[in-house]
Amino acid sequence: MKFETKAIRTQTDRSQHHEHSTPIFATSSFVFDDAEHMRALFANEETGNIYSRFTNPSVREFELKMAALEEGENCIATSTGMAAIFATFASLLKSGDHLLMSRAVFGSTFKINDDYLAKWGIEYDYLNPLDMHQWESLVKPTTRLLYLETPSNPGLDIIDLKAASDFCRQHDILLVVDNCFATPYLQRPLTVGADISIHSATKYIDGQGRVMGGAIIASNEIIEQIYPFMKNAGPSLSPFNAWVLSKSLETLAIRMDRHCENARKVAQWLESRPEVSVVKYPFLPSNAGYETAIKQMKAGGGMISFELKGGLQAGVKMIDSRQMMSLSANLGDTRTIITHPASSTHSKLTPEQRHAAGISDGLIRLSVGLEHVTDIIDDLHLS
Numbered sequence: 001m002k003f004e005t006k007a008i009r010t011q012t013d014r015s016q017h018h019e020h021s022t023p024i025f026a027t028s029s030f031v032f033d034d035a036e037h038m039r040a041l042f043a044n045e046e047t048g049n050i051y052s053r054f055t056n057p058s059v060r061e062f063e064l065k066m067a068a069l070e071e072g073e074n075c076i077a078t079s080t081g082m083a084a085i086f087a088t089f090a091s092l093l094k095s096g097d098h099l100l101m102s103r104a105v106f107g108s109t110f111k112i113n114d115d116y117l118a119k120w121g122i123e124y125d126y127l128n129p130l131d132m133h134q135w136e137s138l139v140k141p142t143t144r145l146l147y148l149e150t151p152s153n154p155g156l157d158i159i160d161l162k163a164a165s166d167f168c169r170q171h172d173i174l175l176v177v178d179n180c181f182a183t184p185y186l187q188r189p190l191t192v193g194a195d196i197s198i199h200s201a202t203k204y205i206d207g208q209g210r211v212m213g214g215a216i217i218a219s220n221e222i223i224e225q226i227y228p229f230m231k232n233a234g235p236s237l238s239p240f241n242a243w244v245l246s247k248s249l250e251t252l253a254i255r256m257d258r259h260c261e262n263a264r265k266v267a268q269w270l271e272s273r274p275e276v277s278v279v280k281y282p283f284l285p286s287n288a289g290y291e292t293a294i295k296q297m298k299a300g301g302g303m304i305s306f307e308l309k310g311g312l313q314a315g316v317k318m319i320d321s322r323q324m325m326s327l328s329a330n331l332g333d334t335r336t337i338i339t340h341p342a343s344s345t346h347s348k349l350t351p352e353q354r355h356a357a358g359i360s361d362g363l364i365r366l367s368v369g370l371e372h373v374t375d376i377i378d379d380l381h382l383s
């Protein structure tokens, strides 16, 4: 089946009521037929639902869809995107291991390293995602994971996933990709050799700014290593959120088509304006990552970042003169959202860390929504 069909037709078994649309299984636990049934389930001799921290049919449907769309064997859904990232690290890394991470990743991801991995004796180094020659020198005998984000938040750096996975194979490292900005509709890391694809489902997967969620997609072998953390530490996705996200996936393809079309038009318009010094959008031929982006992505996505010649002041003025766009920390919504990373999502980083992640004080991030593109452009007051 094609992507659009899988997004709609992947379903768990129907109940005796023959419902067409999957119900929300709002139940914390499940009942057993008798003592033997209960024993067999707890002993893993039979499959079945026990408790919703472990498994739940609404959650399972979302997981099956995500696995199908990412072309992976299996998926674990989590309560948020950060829970997916944390569960992956907590399950696959142990004291003495070394983690290599792109220096251009989501703000909270850095905090996991500094606040938790460090105190558990896990080492980490940041690499420049755009300089693969440097990667080699950072690999240690204990390096276990390479963690990347492409396109990155908020700089929209593009990393060659095929080259990264070849690099990881060569060094016997697992490649973990945060695929949040691209969604499985635009990019499927596992098909070019990545081992794990991670999502914040809060963004485009929900796509309407309603619920939080996350997903980890990988081989059965890797999922089996992460599942006990989910089951015992408990960052499980709620059945209601899973139901919302599963419904959202049915329209992911058509939503992404329009996000991409609107964003491309806005990016081209910004590039034509004298007030703008730099426009970062993966499918603009002027971008450094363009050749790689067109190779590994179906379209450029809905995110743009740009720099006003007037710097911080012009940026603040632009944000405060908006009439329609939302000033919000989220992204991947039907509504266009404008943010200023240096004063919000990345404010906890030091200026040096921000600079290393490619975030200048005047950088504006735009999550281009599904409003009419003319209205979006009309609301961008550049001077």
Ligand SMILES: *Cc1c(COP(=O)(O)O)cnc(C)c1O
Pocket: 080, 081, 082, 083, 106, 149, 153, 178, 180, 181, 199, 200, 201, 202, 203, 212, 213, 214
């Ligand atoms: C938002 C985001 C996350 C974290 O997801 P939450 O659902 O907010 O926990 C991780 N990576 C990227 C790229 C994000 O944009």
